[in-house]
Amino acid sequence: MRANATGRMLHDPKGGSFWFDAGAVCLDFAHTGGEGRYAVFETLHEPADLAEWLAQPSLGAAMTVPVTVRELTAAKALRQAIWDTAHAQAAGRPLPTGAVATINRAASTAPLVPELAAGGTTAGWAPPVRATQALSTLAREMIDLLSGPLSGRIRECAGDNCPLVFVDSSRPGARRWCAMERCGNRHKLRALRARRATEP
Numbered sequence: 404m405r406a407n408a409t410g411r412m413l414h415d416p417k418g419g420s421f422w423f424d425a426g427a428v429c430l431d432f433a434h435t436g437g438e439g440r441y442a443v444f445e446t447l448h449e450p451a452d453l454a455e456w457l458a459q460p461s462l463g464a465a466m467t468v469p470v471t472v473r474e475l476t477a478a479k480a481l482r483q484a485i486w487d488t489a490h491a492q493a494a495g496r497p498l499p500t501g502a503v504a505t506i507n508r509a510a511s512t513a514p515l516v517p518e519l520a521a522g523g524t525t526a527g528w529a530p531p532v533r534a535t536q537a538l539s540t541l542a543r544e545m546i547d548l549l550s551g552p553l554s555g556r557i558r559e560c561a562g563d564n565c566p567l568v569f570v571d572s573s574r575p576g577a578r579r580w581c582a583m584e585r586c587g588n589r590h591k592l593r594a595l596r597a598r599r600a601t602e603p
């Protein structure tokens with residue numbers, strides 16, 4: 404199934420979880436883990452983990468061919484490239500050349516093929532459905548995002564030390580937080596305390 408809705412539940416290794424909508428599937432994918440200090444957030448440990456993520460909404464790409472270790476490695480490289488380019492774009496820096504090459508390489512293979520169901524009211528992906536195709540679809544979405552009208556709406560969360568990145572596709576374009584229930588409320592609470600502290 405394909406749907407326009409994006410967003411995934413993110414789990415903090417220290418406990419707690421919250422709904423985070425990055426505004427695009429490729430950006431949601433960029434938050435499935437990472438390298439270095441973000442390695443603690445890794446959720447894609449095995450090929451099966453990648454298959455499970457891809458099968459969930461909104462991508463809904465249930466693999467008909469098992470994910471390979473090589474595809475998992477490629478997925479993590481693409482994820483890092485999406486993360487790096489999104490942050491560069493948000494900060495107004497030039498996009499890192501290596502990351503751009505990684506995204507272009509992933510996009511150069513055949514993407515998922517949409518298929519209308521017999522009734523014509525639902526759509527899925529035509530088999531065979533391989534991880535490499537799903538990665539191509541994600542890479543192509545990121546290319547559209549970086550080169551399209553919403554490129555200026557790619558932002559990092561305004562919360563202190565919150566590196567989550569999203570594209571604000573809302574009409575007013577005033578989104579500041581990864582999630583209101585997380586950084587938005589922390590900010591409100593701090594502002595309230597600061598105001599109380601200055602009151603006589």
Ligand SMILES: [Zn+2]
Pocket residue numbers: 560561562565566567580581582585586
């Ligand atoms: Zn945040």
